[in-house]
Amino acid sequence: MFAPNKNIQDKRIVIASNRLPVSVTSKNGNLQITPSVGGLTTALSSFHSKKASLWVGWPGINPTSSQHKKELEETLQNNFNCLPVYLSDSDLRKYYYGFSNRTLWPLFHYFSSYCTFDASEWETYQKVNQLFCRKLVETLHPDDMVWIHDYHLLLLPEMLREIMPDATIGFFLHIPFPSMEIFRYLPWREEILQGMLGADLIGFHTYDYTRHFFSSALRLLGKEQTYGKINAGSRMVTVETFPMGIDAEKFTRAVTSPAVKKEKIRIQESVNTEKIILSVDRLDFTKGIPEHLKAFERFLEKYPEWQERITYVLLCVPSRTKVQEYQQLKSDIDELVGKINGRFNVPGWLPVLYMYRSLPFEELSAFYSTADLALVTPLRDGMNLVAKEYLACQDQVGKGVLVLSETAGAAAELSEAVIVNPRNIEMMAEAIAFGLSVPDDEKRERIGLMAQRIKKYNIFRWTDDFIHHLGRNMEDRIQNQQRFLMGKYQNEIHECYKLAGKRLLLLDFDGTLVTLKKRPEQVRPDSELIKILGKLKADPKNTIVIISGRDRNYLADWLGDTGVEMVAEHGAWIYKSTHGDWYLSEPGTTNQWKESLYPVLEQFSERTPGSFIEEKTYALAWHYRNTDPEIGDIRANELVDTLRTLLSGTHLQVLLGNKVVEIKPSGVDKGKASLKWLESSEPWDFILAVGDDWTDEDIFAVLPEKAWSIKVGFIPFTKADYFLKSSNDVRSLLKSLPST
Numbered sequence: 001m002f003a004p005n006k007n008i009q010d011k012r013i014v015i016a017s018n019r020l021p022v023s024v025t026s027k028n029g030n031l032q033i034t035p036s037v038g039g040l041t042t043a044l045s046s047f048h049s050k051k052a053s054l055w056v057g058w059p060g061i062n063p064t065s066s067q068h069k070k071e072l073e074e075t076l077q078n079n080f081n082c083l084p085v086y087l088s089d090s091d092l093r094k095y096y097y098g099f100s101n102r103t104l105w106p107l108f109h110y111f112s113s114y115c116t117f118d119a120s121e122w123e124t125y126q127k128v129n130q131l132f133c134r135k136l137v138e139t140l141h142p143d144d145m146v147w148i149h150d151y152h153l154l155l156l157p158e159m160l161r162e163i164m165p166d167a168t169i170g171f172f173l174h175i176p177f178p179s180m181e182i183f184r185y186l187p188w189r190e191e192i193l194q195g196m197l198g199a200d201l202i203g204f205h206t207y208d209y210t211r212h213f214f215s216s217a218l219r220l221l222g223k224e225q226t227y228g229k230i231n232a233g234s235r236m237v238t239v240e241t242f243p244m245g246i247d248a249e250k251f252t253r254a255v256t257s258p259a260v261k262k263e264k265i266r267i268q269e270s271v272n273t274e275k276i277i278l279s280v281d282r283l284d285f286t287k288g289i290p291e292h293l294k295a296f297e298r299f300l301e302k303y304p305e306w307q308e309r310i311t312y313v314l315l316c317v318p319s320r321t322k323v324q325e326y327q328q329l330k331s332d333i334d335e336l337v338g339k340i341n342g343r344f345n346v347p348g349w350l351p352v353l354y355m356y357r358s359l360p361f362e363e364l365s366a367f368y369s370t371a372d373l374a375l376v377t378p379l380r381d382g383m384n385l386v387a388k389e390y391l392a393c394q395d396q397v398g399k400g401v402l403v404l405s406e407t408a409g410a411a412a413e414l415s416e417a418v419i420v421n422p423r424n425i426e427m428m429a430e431a432i433a434f435g436l437s438v439p440d441d442e443k444r445e446r447i448g449l450m451a452q453r454i455k456k457y458n459i460f461r462w463t464d465d466f467i468h469h470l471g472r473n474m475e476d477r478i479q480n481q482q483r484f485l486m487g488k489y490q491n492e493i494h495e496c497y498k499l500a501g502k503r504l505l506l507l508d509f510d511g512t513l514v515t516l517k518k519r520p521e522q523v524r525p526d527s528e529l530i531k532i533l534g535k536l537k538a539d540p541k542n543t544i545v546i547i548s549g550r551d552r553n554y555l556a557d558w559l560g561d562t563g564v565e566m567v568a569e570h571g572a573w574i575y576k577s578t579h580g581d582w583y584l585s586e587p588g589t590t591n592q593w594k595e596s597l598y599p600v601l602e603q604f605s606e607r608t609p610g611s612f613i614e615e616k617t618y619a620l621a622w623h624y625r626n627t628d629p630e631i632g633d634i635r636a637n638e639l640v641d642t643l644r645t646l647l648s649g650t651h652l653q654v655l656l657g658n659k660v661v662e663i664k665p666s667g668v669d670k671g672k673a674s675l676k677w678l679e680s681s682e683p684w685d686f687i688l689a690v691g692d693d694w695t696d697e698d699i700f701a702v703l704p705e706k707a708w709s710i711k712v713g714f715i716p717f718t719k720a721d722y723f724l725k726s727s728n729d730v731r732s733l734l735k736s737l738p739s740t
């Protein structure tokens with residue numbers, strides 16, 4: 001199915017988003033096609049037109065006859081490389097206006113009081129995601145890369161993965177991913193997270209959104225991240241930050257074009273004040289438009305010397321006009337504009353010039369390059385491309401100032417802007433006054449630095465970066481899949497086992513032969529395991545060694561009768577049948593130190609509910625599996641740091657295992673313990689080592705090349721050559737080893 005060596009650049013990229021980059025309407029039976037407005041389509045259209053990708057989405061219209069459908073589909077395919085997904089009025093009402101824009105949009109922007117949670121809208125949301133899934137399945141070639149966009153299609157990655165397990169799927173969220181405390185309000189939060197985790201690569205605009213996603217995955221699904229990757233069974237999902245860029249050159253070039261120059265003259269003639277302030281927004285409650293207006297009003301009030309010398313141009317593009325809250329917002333804005341213009345009524349001066357429509361590119365660029373100050377102060381915004389478009393147009397002009405909201409994703413990159421709290425009207429009014437007073441040199445410097453940055457990390461770098469990461473993840477996935485001990489490897493291992501005269505099986509216990517439980521004492525070997533070990537041991541060619549971090553009394557009690565050999569406390573104690581009793585691997589090991597270190601662990605236990613201390617003969621272990629997962633990890637790292645400082649220069653070492661911090665004598669580990677068998681005079685011709693924990697890596701590290709090493713659970717950062725998914729699979733493997 002895969003062609004891993006095919007150059008990633010050559011692959012077809014299939015984009016899926018709610019809207020196509022063009023909107024279709026019909027007038028007197030004729031199709032009318034206009035570019036869709038919005039951050040996602042504006043930015044991605046540049047990429048789509050340069051790389052011949054296919055775009056799947058809603059065209060804005062449903063065909064009325066088969067002739068109409070044919071004409072529509074041919075036009076979209078031939079002229080725009082687009083493939084339509086048709087949505088009925090009821091789908092649109094419940095999936096688009098409903099679940100997407102009355103549940104997810106407000107929730108993800110921290111407007112939880114605006115949210116509705118309606119089960120039938122959720123059902124339609126699932127149904128529409130299925131519609132997209134079917135369309136993709138019909139269309140995809142095995143070599144394609146699928147790139148799914150935004151909050152309308154959060155379930156699509158997993159739906160597609162179920163039908164096409166080998167597909168290469170990327171997902172990018174254009175809006176914020178909220179903090180776990182907000183996200184958890186969603187009744188279908190687990191389903192949404194699972195849906196996203198169907199992708200190979202998940203991208204967010206800022207590191208904060210990425211962090212929030214990790215936190216939700218951990219707390220709501222119990223899925224930990226390791227080096228930015230989340231384990232999704234037999235795949236790793238990479239989660240990364242990709243701050244979206246724009247086609248900066250296109251805007252910069254436009255400023256000097258005759259069409260834009262002409263527009264600028266027209267603007268300067270119609271707005272005949274000394275300075276212009278500009279805002280450009282989709283009309284949406286997240287954009288903080290009433291707050292912009294109130295800040296401008298306050299500015300005029302506090303700095304009356306600017307009256308009659310300045311105009312605030314407020315450009316709003318209509319959006320979601322069928323949603324009642326948006327209609328209300330529109331009338332609030334109309335009223336505020338009327339109030340401000342009425343209040344400062346002077347013949348010949350209009351303080352606020354309000355335009356409620358979508359502007360053609362040239363006119364928009366002309367406004368950007370004319371404005372002395374851009375007021376980009378959304379209450380919450382995934383990124384905000386307007387800020388970047390303004391900077392690209394000011395690059396040549398260099399006279400502008402950007403006032404930017406701290407809650408826009410763009411603020412993470414544009415620190416030279418005048419950063420404000422968008423709910424603090426007084427602060428914004430001051431920022432306007434400050435912005436207008438900045439000396440020209442400083443303006444040029446600030447704009448120059450930011451413009452440089454957005455030119456470098458533009459929309460093409462952004463898409464390349466995303467696609468490159470997706471390709472890398474795909475190659476890793478193919479390689480890792482080949483490491484799962486299935487099919488031909490199972491046969492091979494059986495064959496080697498059968499032919500061998502002397503076999504050594506080094507097996508970890510917890511997490512490898514038995515599944516992990518909340519507390520160590522809840523785990524006991526069951527009769528099946530005893531039977532498996534007994535059968536293996538009965539073969540005289542076999543030596544079975546259980547290598548565990550457990551106390552030796554537990555092991556002796558549980559496994560003593562099976563005749564297996566044992567290593568306890570990560571290698572401190574050894575039990576060999578030839579020796580007949582337990583002995584210390586490092587004679588002279590002491591344990592008086594436990595007395596002085598116990599209080600340190602006790603302090604951490606008191607501060608971390610759910611954690612507890614386990615005392616072994618030559619080790620102390622602090623378990624934190626049952627703590628709040630984030631606090632547990634933080635405290636474990638703190639404890640490791642504290643102990644490393646305390647123990648430097650002593651004969652003790654600290655070990656961070658699977659939800660356990662352990663102190664034990666240095667010179668003792670599972671690897672060194674394994675050498676007691678590996679380096680014996682026995683002519684081993686079959687060696688198998690299986691483990692799930694970081695401490696088992698020490699065993700893998702000392703194995704000879706011919707050994708079979710198996711990691712239980714899918715964590716690619718391992719020295720083991722193969723993977724098995726669970727302790728059940730380990731048992732199946734052991735049971736399947738042929739009798740000789």
Ligand code: ADQ
Nearest residue numbers: 038039040042174281316317358359381382383384385386
């Ligand atoms: P949007 O919420 O749509 O995008 P934004 O990033 O600001 O927000 O993009 C708006 C786009 O619409 C800009 O390209 C702008 O030029 C255009 N636009 C606005 N008003 C216009 C007008 N009157 N006429 C013509 N064009 C107009 C979502 C997220 C953002 C994120 C983007 C991209 O909400 O946070 O930055 O996706 O990921």
